[in-house]
Amino acid sequence: MLQHFLYLQWKSFTRGAGFATGLAQKILMGFAWIYFAAIFASLAFAAFWVVQDDLGKDPLPFVSGYLLYGFVFWIVARYFLQKMPIVHIQPLLILPVSKKRIVRFGLLKTTVSFFNLSNLFFFVPFGVILIQQEYNWPGVVGWWISIGSIILMTNFLNIMLNSVDRILVLFAVLLIGVYALQYFEIFDLTAWTAPIFMAAYHQPLFCIIPLVLLGLIYQWSVTHFKDKLMLDGGTIQPKAETHRAADLSWLDRFGRTAIFLRNDIRLIIRNKRARMSVWMGVGFLFYGLIFMSDIYSGSAMTVFAGIFVSGGFLFGFGQYVPSWDSSYYPLMMSQNIAYKEYLASKWWLVVVGTLIGMVLSSFYVFFGWEMYLAILAGGIYNLGINAYLVLLSGGYTRTPIDLTTNNKAFGDKRSFNIKTLLLSIPKLVVPMFVYYVGVLIQSKSFGLILVALVGVLGFAFRNLVFGWIEKIYQEEKHKTLEAYKQKNT
Amino acid sequence: MIDLTSLSKTYGEQTVLDIEQLHIPTGQTFGLVGNNGAGKTTLFSLMLDLIAPTTGTVTNNDIVVQKNEGWKAHTAAFLDENFLIGYLTPEEYFVFIGGLRGMKKEDVHTSLKQYIDFFHGEVLGQKKYIRDLSKGNQKKVGIVGSLLSNTPLVILDEPFANLDPTTQIRLKNLLKEEASATGKTFLISSHDLQHVTEVCDRIVVLHKGKVVRDEKTSTGTLQELEAFFREQL
Numbered sequence: 001m002l003q004h005f006l007y008l009q010w011k012s013f014t015r016g017a018g019f020a021t022g023l024a025q026k027i028l029m030g031f032a033w034i035y036f037a038a039i040f041a042s043l044a045f046a047a048f049w050v051v052q053d054d055l056g057k058d059p060l061p062f063v064s065g066y067l068l069y070g071f072v073f074w075i076v077a078r079y080f081l082q083k084m085p086i087v088h089i090q091p092l093l094i095l096p097v098s099k100k101r102i103v104r105f106g107l108l109k110t111t112v113s114f115f116n117l118s119n120l121f122f123f124v125p126f127g128v129i130l131i132q133q134e135y136n137w138p139g140v141v142g143w144w145i146s147i148g149s150i151i152l153m154t155n156f157l158n159i160m161l162n163s164v165d166r167i168l169v170l171f172a173v174l175l176i177g178v179y180a181l182q183y184f185e186i187f188d189l190t191a192w193t194a195p196i197f198m199a200a201y202h203q204p205l206f207c208i209i210p211l212v213l214l215g216l217i218y219q220w221s222v223t224h225f226k227d228k229l230m231l232d233g234g235t236i237q238p239k240a241e242t243h244r245a246a247d248l249s250w251l252d253r254f255g256r257t258a259i260f261l262r263n264d265i266r267l268i269i270r271n272k273r274a275r276m277s278v279w280m281g282v283g284f285l286f287y288g289l290i291f292m293s294d295i296y297s298g299s300a301m302t303v304f305a306g307i308f309v310s311g312g313f314l315f316g317f318g319q320y321v322p323s324w325d326s327s328y329y330p331l332m333m334s335q336n337i338a339y340k341e342y343l344a345s346k347w348w349l350v351v352v353g354t355l356i357g358m359v360l361s362s363f364y365v366f367f368g369w370e371m372y373l374a375i376l377a378g379g380i381y382n383l384g385i386n387a388y389l390v391l392l393s394g395g396y397t398r399t400p401i402d403l404t405t406n407n408k409a410f411g412d413k414r415s416f417n418i419k420t421l422l423l424s425i426p427k428l429v430v431p432m433f434v435y436y437v438g439v440l441i442q443s444k445s446f447g448l449i450l451v452a453l454v455g456v457l458g459f460a461f462r463n464l465v466f467g468w469i470e471k472i473y474q475e476e477k478h479k480t481l482e483a484y485k486q487k488n489t
Numbered sequence: 490m491i492d493l494t495s496l497s498k499t500y501g502e503q504t505v506l507d508i509e510q511l512h513i514p515t516g517q518t519f520g521l522v523g524n525n526g527a528g529k530t531t532l533f534s535l536m537l538d539l540i541a542p543t544t545g546t547v548t549n550n551d552i553v554v555q556k557n558e559g560w561k562a563h564t565a566a567f568l569d570e571n572f573l574i575g576y577l578t579p580e581e582y583f584v585f586i587g588g589l590r591g592m593k594k595e596d597v598h599t600s601l602k603q604y605i606d607f608f609h610g611e612v613l614g615q616k617k618y619i620r621d622l623s624k625g626n627q628k629k630v631g632i633v634g635s636l637l638s639n640t641p642l643v644i645l646d647e648p649f650a651n652l653d654p655t656t657q658i659r660l661k662n663l664l665k666e667e668a669s670a671t672g673k674t675f676l677i678s679s680h681d682l683q684h685v686t687e688v689c690d691r692i693v694v695l696h697k698g699k700v701v702r703d704e705k706t707s708t709g710t711l712q713e714l715e716a717f718f719r720e721q722l
Contacts, residue, residue, distance in 0.1 A: 259588040262581075263574070270576040270618070331572040334537045335589045336561040478541045 005105045036114075040121035047122075048129045060130060060143070060201060065194035067147065071154055072175045078115050078158040079171075103225045107218070110159055111152060119151050135201075142204025146197070149210035156214075156221045176286070256338075260345030267324055268317075268349075273401060274324060277316035281353055284312025285361050288375060292367055298444050300432035302371065303451055306378025307386070307428055309364075310357035314382055315427075318350045318390030319397065322473070326400040326484040333477060339470040347387055347466075354382045370444070377448040377455075381431045384458025388465045389427050395472045398483040430454075490515040490642060490674045491536065496545035498531055498698075506531045506698040508545075513676070515641070518668045520689030520706075521678040522714065524721065527695040529678040530568065533646050536676070537566055549642070562590075566644035567631035575620030579612050579630045582619060583637055590638040597637065604633045607659050624651045632660065636667065644676045649684050657684065664688050682718070686711045696721075 051059040123144060130140045181187040200206045248265060251258040268274045291305040308315075317324075321343075325332055332342070358379040364372040431451045438447025458465075473480075491513040498506040506528040513519050521529050534540045536547050538554045546553050549560040566572070574582055580601075587597035601613065612626050619630055628651050635643050648664075649657050665688060667673055679685040686692065686706055694702035694717065702717065704710065 256588075259585060263577070263585055266576060266581070328571055328574045330537075330539050330568065331574070333539060334561065334564070334566050334572075335586070337589060478539075481539055 002105070009109070033114075036118055037121045040118055041125045044122050044125035044129065047126060048133075060135065061194050061198055063126070064143075064197035064201075065190035067150075067197050068190055068193045069175065069179065071150060072171055072178075074115065074151070075154050075158055075171050076175060078154065099226050099229045100222060103222050103229065106225070107156065107159070107221055110155060113155075116151060116155055119148075123147060138204045139201040142207040143197070143201040145207040146200040146210040149207070149214040153210070153214050153217050156217045160221055160224055172283070254348075256341050257344050257348070260342055261348065264324075264345055264349055274317070277313055277320075278353075280316035281313030281357055284308050285310075285357060287312070288361070288364060288371055292371065297370060298439060300436045300439075302374040303378055303432050303435040303448075304428055305371070306374035306376075307382060307431060308378075309361050309375045310354050310379040311382045311386060313353035313357065314350045314386060314390060317353065318346065318387065319394055320399070320401060321346045321391050321394040322480070323394065323397060323399050323401045323484075329481055329484050333481065339473055340466055343391060343466055343469060343473075346391060350387050350390065351383055354379055354387070373445070373448055377435075377451040378431065380452040380455035381458075382455070384455030385430075386427045388458065388462075388469065392465075392469050392472065395469060395476055395480075398476075398480050400484045400486065490517070490550060491676075492548040494545050494548070496532075496535060496547060497543050498528075498535060498540065499543040504543075504698055506535070506695075508532070508698075508700055511693070511700065511703075513674065515674055516668075516672045517691055518664070518675045518689045519677065520685040520692045521676065521695060522680070522682065522685055522692060523678075523695035524718075526697075528698040529695055530646055531698075532695070533566070533568055533644055533676070533678065536644060537564070537568075563640050564642045564644070565635040565638060565640040566646075567635040567648070568644070568646040570627060570631070572631055572634070573619050573627055576618055578616065578618055579622075580614075582630060583634060586634050587638055590640070592638055600637050600639075601633070604636070604663075607633065607656070607663055609656065609659075625653055625656070628652060629656065636663075639671065640673075642674045642676070646678050647680065648677060649679055649681050661688055682711055682714045686714065 047063050048059045051057050051062045055062070127140050127144050131137045178189050182190065200210075248262045251261050251265075254261055268278060288305045288309045291301055296302055296305075322329065322332075358376060361375050362372065364375060431454065434450050434454055435447040438444075438450040491511075493508050493511040495510070496506065496508045497504060505526075521532065523529050531540070535542050536549070536554065538547075538558075542555065546555050548554070549564060552559045554560050574585065577585065580598075583601060584594050584597050587600070588594075592600070605613070608626075608629055612622070612629055615622075619627060622630065628648070632645065632648055635645065648660060652660060661684060664675060664677070668675055668688075675689075677685065677689060689706055691705055692702070692710060692714065693700055694714070702714075
């Protein structure tokens with residue numbers, strides 16, 4: 001039975017829209033894997049040697065203490081980034097295959113993902129170092145098994161929680177809260193959790209507990225999805241959302257662009273997939289907190305953070321123009337549409353989103369002006385340059401987005417994935433470089449001013465760049481239409 | 490209205506459409522019949538510049554479709570569900586489509602009144618998104634969307650499929666009325682020989698990508714077509 005499923009999987013992979021055309025991207029992805037593997041492996045070395053030699057602490061309990069953050073962070077990161085694999089279920093339902101089998105295969109598929117495998121790159125080298133350094137090996141193996149089980153647990157939990165935004169918010173708040181408590185030295189939860197993770201090292205047999213828990217969660221997911229494996233269960237076809245009326249007549253003042261703006265706003269309000277891009281914008285507002293430490297002061301990383309803080313929505317939404325309209329792209333292409341108006345609508349959305357982000361992030365002032373100024377400079381760069389760049393790269397992305405099947409088979413959430421992250425690099429490297437040059441020439445503030453200036457310059461070329469993007473969209477039209485036909489990949 | 494010159498489409502080795510010459514005059518109700526794979530949808534997609542031809546061109550009102558987008562202003566079409574926007578209600582969809590053609594919201598609502606019978610009380614005022622409508626009702630939305638803005642040219646791919654019998658009859662009357670009253674040019678494909686002969690002035694039969702019959706509709710046309718397709722058994 002398994003080979004039948006694998007056969008389907010292989011076919012859908014090799015016949016997918018992105019396979020032949022995206023070979024270069026696949027290669028790039030390969031490099032990204034190697035890169036991440038190297039990062040995680042070196043992290044493992046650092047976690048051992050730096051902690052032992054520089055901090056003078058025992059690495060194993062130290063790492064165990066921070067595992068809690070790791071897990072909660074993984075859950076949040078997975079929610080945003082993990083691309084849920086889809087099993088095409090509907091044709092299978094009436095064939096002589098038990099539902100349990102279908103669900104099991106779907107779940108199995110989710111375990112083969114970056115979010116699980118990348119952990120191996122850390123924990124395998126770390127474990128090997130531990131054993132080499134004469135930690136007792138059954139203990140290390142026990143510790144290792146329990147951590148592996150917990151990682152897989154977060155995997156299954158994430159799939160089940162996938163459709164519940166509220167739980168995600170809860171986890172995010174939990175993560176920030178616990179960290180804040182520790183940061184201000186009020187309460188250190190890790191002191192309590194470290195011994196729990198260490199238990200499996202001291203008594204390897206304890207690893208049975210997480211293993212059993214993993215089994216239970218797996219069984220729970222199997223029954224959870226098995227019961228929902230009905231056409232009206234919400235797993236295969238989305239449940240009808242209640243009608244959200246929106247009076248958008250105030251948009252009429254924007255003239256013909258309003259026709260598109262109305263649609264785009266409805267797109268975001270009424271489709272979960274599109275709503276995710278708004279959530280991303282909110283999430284990235286806090287991204288700068290990671291870079292608050294003094295070691296980043298004056299480094300180009302502050303600009304990197306500054307761009308992301310206000311640009312979450314810009315990247316999450318803009319990157320997928322025109323894919324948001326993929327399910328009715330033939331309609332758009334046969335209507336009396338000027339690309340300019342179509343693009344202008346998306347551009348306005350992205351610009352307004354960025355502006356809101358810049359205002360909301362003003363709380364960074366409490367942590368000092370340097371970060372907030374970097375956010376403002378990054379924001380201006382986003383408005384002036386990146387707002388075009390995302391639309392431009394969107395013209396080449398050509399990933400069909402099926403708005404109507406948000407919850408299809410374990411929830412297909414491609415609203416943000418590694419591929420788009422890679423495409424973001426040119427949008428980030430340039431301003432970092434500009435800043436760096438400014439710092440070299442004069443000072444940190446001069447660097448920020450330079451970044452902002454480049455952004456302001458970008459505004460001047462709006463019409464020129466729009467014409468350019470328009471041309472690309474036109475040239476790519478038939479290819480795009482062709483790619484959007486293949487929704488089921 | 491429409492001229493095809495040495496139009497062909499080839500995928501790899503297979504030629505799916507190959508038409509030397511075809512002229513469709515303004516005001517004609519043009520029917521396209523043929524079995525699956527005959528090239529009907531391919532032809533319509535080429536006319537709408539949704540796919541690029543291997544050779545030849547489509548000229549729509551003296552505009553070469555492959556070169557200039559000016560044809561969009563006077564052409565409306567409904568080929569399949571990809572022409573619908575699932576997250577809009579039917580009313581919002583009509584306002585959107587109408588708006589692109591310069592109609593005000595009020596104009597759209599006035600224009601919709603003539604289709605109230607056609608909707609049979611199942612589409613308007615439902616507070617439902619198009620994606621949650623049944624296939625038949627989705628089809629009604631698409632068809633009306635293409636008629637609404639009174640473009641001189643309307644292209645419909647299998648408009649009768651998925652409709653209930655009453656609506657099929659209504660659609661036939663609607664198309665006949667629109668064609669005679671407004672002088673619109675209609676391009677309609679169908680598998681239902683009876684419907685298409687009833688509605689269209691001219692029937693073209695496509696077979697394996699080639700035009701094999703082309704004639705004005707007369708009383709004997711239905712029987713001749715039935716005879717033709719029986720031969721294919």
